[in-house]
Amino acid sequence: MSDGVLTSGVQGGLFAAWRAMLVRDLTLAMRRRADVLTSLFVFIIVVSLFPLGVSPEMSVLRGIAPGVIWVAALLATMLSLGRMFADDHQDGSLEQMLLLPHPLSMLVLGKVLAHWLVSGLPLVLLSPLLGMQLGMEGEAIGLLMVTLLLGTPVLSLIGATGAALTLGVRGGGVLVSLLVLPLYIPVLIIGTGAVDAGISGMDYEGHLSLLGAFLVIALLTTPLATAAALRISVE
Amino acid sequence: MALKDSIAWYHFAAPKNFYPLAGKMIPWFWGLTIVLLLVGLYLSFFVAPTDYKQGESYRIIFIHVPAAWMSMLIYLVMATYAIIGLAWKVRLADMMASALAPTGAMFTFLALWTGAFWGKPTWGTYWVWDARLTSELILLFLYIGFISLQSAIDDPRRAAKASSLLAIVGVINLPIIYFSVQWWNTLHQGASVSPTMAPKMATIMLTAMLIMTVAFWMYTIAIVLMRVRRIILERERQTTWVMELLGDETVGEKDGRK
């Protein structure tokens, strides 16, 4: 599989290499569906624990729903970060990627997009179901989906840097949460803030533009940091 | 002059030359720390008057505010060293960044701790989700991440580089985190408390606080120089100068025992 990336990486242009990376990672993920589903089920289970732990009262649940779903999304993303580079590191294809003539940050972007399609997008698609479980109304659910749609790519992008830094490190899986969760806080605050504002009938466009700004900043900066981290880890 | 300065700069950027220099500077910084601490404590307890609103408990801010300031300053300095270390491959800068982290984490913890014990008599609870306290808590998480990453990687060079990169990522995020927490706090109308006592704050209180801040600063320099000397020895252990330095010391030790 990695051969495809390498040949098209050497012969084709940057876009060809980028697309090959994306297709390759998606194919690999499809072969290991169980891994993908695990983090999705964690998302569902964590959300389902709140009615049991806090209260089954819909009025209580409705108040905490956006926060609960967002926090569960952070945790589910966290669990899937380990996969992003670990296998490539183990079988040596990562080292070959470093040797490609293309900027590593662009290849990283391909991998991050694959990660988001496999573990971020399903969260967005599942969120209406969980929102209804927690008693959210139609419009609020739509808003929740929009915030997740803008926010989960940021989680994948920042997470990639964390995953690259902890590549091959003892206890990397737990460590990555420690590094990345504090950096997720702004996305969490603005994401839940938008939904809360929408529910209480306030203007939420500002929040959405902020989330969009986070996405743009993360798109521009994190691939560089991730590429630097990969070079440090593989060296 | 400039050329001479830059030569001195290069000279002392080599761990071999910095090690003895740091050794010579440490006692001076300890001296400054002790003098300033004594003056600062004297001012905070015997000269500064009782606050008419908060009573005596406000005296906690003489350590709370300096600790909070130092916690932020140390993170900035640490990130600066991290940038120097990564961009210009200065080993000593990486070592300084690692040496700063534990002291920064300690001051962050102390700022939270003293904040809690100042908060209890002042607003009735130990913890409030106030913007400052929350940001300080997140800062503590960032420090813990830096220290954990560094201790999880066995190869010291890779550890230094990876944690430097993390410090840079952290310092870029810090303003974003700070403003979103600020915004979150105004939205939820949490108790907004400010430990600094607005414009009426007497000059003597401000003086005491500044002197305590400088005392903590000198303490930080002294302890960081001590810690960086240990780190230099560890990371330069294969070099001949470390071997010679310690080889001589052991000979001396043996003679002393006889």
Place this chain on the structure above:
Amino acid sequence: MSEFFAMGGHGFYIWVSYGVTALFMITEVIAVIRGKRTVEKRLARLARTLSRSE
């Protein structure tokens, strides 16, 4: 004297704050000094074995 330590009823909060700060700083100094000695001893042992084997 005891009036000074009572701090107008807020003594507990003040002394816990100052006490823990002092404790942390002193502990840090001791830990750093000990840490450096341990490293010195370990490396000196290493240097001795190396010079013997030469």
